[in-house]
Amino acid sequence: SSQPTVVNINDLASLVEAYKFRASKLVEMASKNLQAELQHSKSNEDAWNNNSIDLVRASDAHCHYVFFKTYSDKIMCVKHGDTAVHSVLSTLALLYALHGVALNSGDFLQAGLFTVPQLAQISQRLKGLLSELRPNAVALVDAFDYRDEMLNSALGRYDGNVYEHMFEWAKRSPLNHTEVHESHHKYLKPLQSKL
């Protein structure tokens, strides 16, 4: 009885619906294929095995929907807090959703949720979201709040002094404990003397 809902690629709630619809379609398709296989007098086990690709795909779509819905719900909870934080989290969630649509475009096309021209539109929107996120990228990883001692990474240091720490780290390599490694005297010297 309700009117059909239109997918709005800038609206999280609308995209959640699209993910839900995709999951629903893939579960339906896998179930129907399984049923059809059974009607050809195959055993349950054979029918299951012969549809396992569709079944894994349906599970994947279901999980993707649960993920995106939970993510989106969480962002709704942040809504009444800090506006700047809410804005950046919404941009991230939109990127997550549209990137998922782009990667699984076949499913969304098959389900009739998007058209081919719309996919081009999504691709453009994705590029726009990358630019929007660019100034906040470092702050977004800072917010994970991993101390240098936890990351133990010369490349990921908070102070950004990557090359200095890479050089310091390399100097501690056991191969640098002596200026000349013993293998030189054991193997290379005898070899050189023989040639």
Next chain:
Amino acid sequence: MNPDISRERENASFNPEILTNILDGGAEKTRRRREIESLVIGDPDFQHEDLNFLSRSERYDAAVRKSAQMILKLREYGISDPEEIYSYKSIVKGVYQEPFGVHFVMFIPTLNSQCTAEQHKKWIPLAESFRMLGTYAQTELGHGTHIRGLETTATYDPSTQEFVLNSPTISSIKWWPGGLGKTSNHAIVLAQLYTQGKCHGLHAFITPIRCMKTHMPLPGVVVGDIGPKFGFDEVDNGYLKLENVRIPRENMLMKYAKVEPDGTYVKPPSDKLTYGTMVFIRSMIVGESARALSKSCTIAIRYSAVRHQSELRPGEPEPQILDYQAQQYKLFPLLATAYAFHFVGQYMSKTYHRISGYINQGDFSELPELHALSAGLKAFTTWVANAGIELCRMSCGGHGYSRCSSLPDIYVTFTPTCTYEGENTVMMLQTARYLVKSYKQARAGQQLTGTVSYLNEPQSRIQPLSV
């Protein structure tokens, strides 16, 4: 401070501290987490040479020393809240693993959830005082995720009221459990129970494997380390062959299924209860995926802000590689995914605790939903995170290949999550079984609850947006 990274922070449109508080669940939780982290970082007992420069044996030795110190310190500081213990442990471990890991995350939780009150009274103090060092021996050389196919047997002998444990074939030797090789003196062994001439399927048995005084293997027990792996160098993943090992009747975990002294078998209310520990770990892996991916993103994005390469416009200085759209396309969707994983990890943990609370009160109605959800989300997140960590590594060019980037260590430590506690494709098929069953119920007009409730909705309510 590198000027590029300083500038990045100055240009941000929001205060990261507020977001950190949201991720932690409140400002007070952030404060306490940091306080706990400082306890480890400022502690000279946890300082050691970079593990990358040590041999495997030295790494195991350093890890055992650190784990032992960690247990003493947790007691000394009176840290007992599970979340705080987790925080403390994760900073001690860094990106590596610890030999006592399975004792904490599987052995003690299994005892807690599957012991009778009497068994609880006997075993928990021993496990919590580390006189008992335990592991969880399920997987066998020839059998993994399909646990009904496990071959280890536990045959009840009513004349002595003992179970006789055996590894009847080469493929039945227990293989892979963390800490089994050298560290543990007890194992929860999953074995096919035989009593009164009938097999009753898989059950869990507390099995002593080494003498608690000398730490020597007990008679009939053949135990050792399985050798180097892709990662997990600090952990002694082990093998265990049981040759007519006798254990008392009380060593079977009997909260649900029971064997009476005369050998009569009492069924559990649900077969799935035997796999409760695995469901717990699968639920927690979702949060682990978030941590591994967010660490990798942190490394790759900070490095991309510092690294300059090539030229965007002829004659201009080399730009930060983060300015390249292709680099952004590699990293930003992963950053968004890391945030999604973080929130879903919290959701999964809450869902596990909510439903297991019902189970403890005897309500098993939501057990199939928990089983399917934890299996599917575990597989979904670990596949994505595993590929994501590798993409972060490749986003760091040649330097990502160096162990000093930490990305190789994060990758090899995370990779086994795709296979342990259930191989991912098998997990997805378990979820599919639940989805197909739910779909049939919805078509039959039954009202569904939980994450599958959408299968009740009509499918004609959505249409494409016109361009």
